Amino acid sequence: MRVAPASLLVLGFAALLQSAVYAQTRPVKIGVLTDMSGPVSNFSGRGSVVSAQLAIEDFGGKVLGRDIELIFADHQNKPDIAAAIARRWYEAEDVDAILDVAVSSAGLAVMGVSRTSKKPVFLSTSATSEANGKACSPYAGQWAFDTYALAKAAALALVKEGASKWFFITSDYAFGHSLEADLTTFIKEAGGQVVDRVRHPLGTTDFASYLVRAQNSGADVVVFANSAQDLTNSIKQAHEFGLVASGKRLAVPLISIPQLHALGADAIQGVVTTNAFVWNRNEEAAAWSQRFFAKMNAMPADTQAANYSSLLHYLKAVKAVGSTDGDAVMAYMRKSPVQDMFARDGQLRMNGSMVHDIYLVQAKAKSDMTHPWDYVKVIRTIPGDEAFRKLSESECPLIK
Numbered sequence: 239m240r241v242a243p244a245s246l247l248v249l250g251f252a253a254l255l256q257s258a259v260y261a262q263t264r265p266v267k268i269g270v271l272t273d274m275s276g277p278v279s280n281f282s283g284r285g286s287v288v289s290a291q292l293a294i295e296d297f298g299g300k301v302l303g304r305d306i307e308l309i310f311a312d313h314q315n316k317p318d319i320a321a322a323i324a325r326r327w328y329e330a331e332d333v334d335a336i337l338d339v340a341v342s343s344a345g346l347a348v349m350g351v352s353r354t355s356k357k358p359v360f361l362s363t364s365a366t367s368e369a370n371g372k373a374c375s376p377y378a379g380q381w382a383f384d385t386y387a388l389a390k391a392a393a394l395a396l397v398k399e400g401a402s403k404w405f406f407i408t409s410d411y412a413f414g415h416s417l418e419a420d421l422t423t424f425i426k427e428a429g430g431q432v433v434d435r436v437r438h439p440l441g442t443t444d445f446a447s448y449l450v451r452a453q454n455s456g457a458d459v460v461v462f463a464n465s466a467q468d469l470t471n472s473i474k475q476a477h478e479f480g481l482v483a484s485g486k487r488l489a490v491p492l493i494s495i496p497q498l499h500a501l502g503a504d505a506i507q508g509v510v511t512t513n514a515f516v517w518n519r520n521e522e523a524a525a526w527s528q529r530f531f532a533k534m535n536a537m538p539a540d541t542q543a544a545n546y547s548s549l550l551h552y553l554k555a556v557k558a559v560g561s562t563d564g565d566a567v568m569a570y571m572r573k574s575p576v577q578d579m580f581a582r583d584g585q586l587r588m589n590g591s592m593v594h595d596i597y598l599v600q601a602k603a604k605s606d607m608t609h610p611w612d613y614v615k616v617i618r619t620i621p622g623d624e625a626f627r628k629l630s631e632s633e634c635p636l637i638k
Contacts, residue, residue: 247431256494258412264402266301266556266562268290268294268333268334269308269310269333269337271338272287272312272338272363273341273363275312276312276340278340278341280466280496280500281466281539283340283533285496285536285538288534289546301555309327311323313344324336335360335552337359341363341364341411343411344364345362346366346373349369352377353376353377355377358568359375359377359436360378360380360548361380361381362542364380365380365383365384365388365416365417367420368416371634374632376588378590380591383609385419385473388512389420390420391598391620392421392490392512393421394424394427394428395598396489397424404421404458404459404460405461406489407445409439410437411440418463431614434452434457442468444475445471449476450561452481452487454477458487460488461491462489462490462491469492473490474501482508487508487510490510491511492511492512494540495613495614496537499611499613502611503601506613507601509603510599512597512599513540514580514597514622516614523579526543546578546579547584549578554569558570576592576627585622587628588629588634593626595620596619597616598618598620602614
């Protein structure tokens with residue numbers, strides 16, 4: 239039997255010791271993977287970075303005696319770029335968790351990398367229901383909403399008000415497809431019908447042909463199953479084409495406060511939508527939102543507020559379990575309720591959906607807007623257990 243020279247044994251022990259010391263002293267590293275300048279940047283982007291900074295600030299800047307380091311990157315809304323950055327972050331740069339991941343296709347791509355690396359990803363801007371369905375992962379949390387929850391409140395409420403015929407203008411990617419499918423289910427369950435639908439590519443600027451078709455469809459409601467700049471363009475052009483003036487209703491399942499601000503008070507009159515967070519609904523939410531405003535000169539979107547909430551809950555879990563181990567941290571996050579300005583008694587389920595209240599809101603009349611950014615009123619609070627899909631109906635393999 240050969241015995242290793244003493245010098246090699248010493249070197250080996252030193253390397254192990256150095257590795258152990260590094261593991262105990264290296265920063266806990268958080269990555270915000272987002273759209274910094276593209277079509278969804280006004281409700282993700284820099285605002286998502288700022289919300290993460292606020293979470294780190296409120297937690298004290300350290301966890302387990304280690305600094306909390308925040309980095310960010312722009313994935314350009316491309317799934318392959320998002321996956322490549324996530325892989326590098328997880329495997330080469332010691333990133334412990336990834337946040338935000340704007341657009342659903344990128345979110346699904348990063349979830350795959352997260353599952354392989356066994357490190358968490360918390361989606362605040364990716365809304366596809368597939369993320370907590372067939373594509374679910376034990377290392378993923380979908381924090382703000384999914385298309386199922388967004389669709390349920392909007393569809394049931396409008397059908398009850400007499401909207402029986404619906405026309406869809408849908409973005410042609412995972413988010414739009416998922417939102418349209420969920421809305422269609424609820425419309426039919428409530429006794430309505432979808433008379434026609436069109437799909438448009440991401441980044442469309444001219445909606446004329448789609449709106450003309452909607453105008454001639456005989457529909458009572460025109461649904462914009464899209465988001466970001468596509469949604470802004472479609473609402474503006476709908477008013478220019480006189481859809482609202484002709485008596486048609488505009489259902490907007492997903493629109494954020496920054497988007498409403500960009501559209502202006504005139505364009506948003508009568509718009510009904512669903513939000514996961516309303517910045518001035520109570521004193522706690524308003525106080526946090528004012529801190530966000532001081533850094534951004536804008537009130538937060540619900541997705542940006544969700545980004546704060548997911549990171550704060552993650553850091554609490556890391557502290558509680560004494561480790562950044564993905565399995566241990568996720569297990570604690572699922573058993574511990576989410577308590578912050580975003581959600582009260584929120585619950586991260588095994589399928590990855592974080593269940594919390596959803597708000598049905600309507601744009602205020604201009605005369606009722608008493609101060610800047612006072613754009614919406616809450617019509618109804620939908621309890622999380624009512625808004626989100628029941629686990630018994632989930633297609634998530636982790637449940638079955």
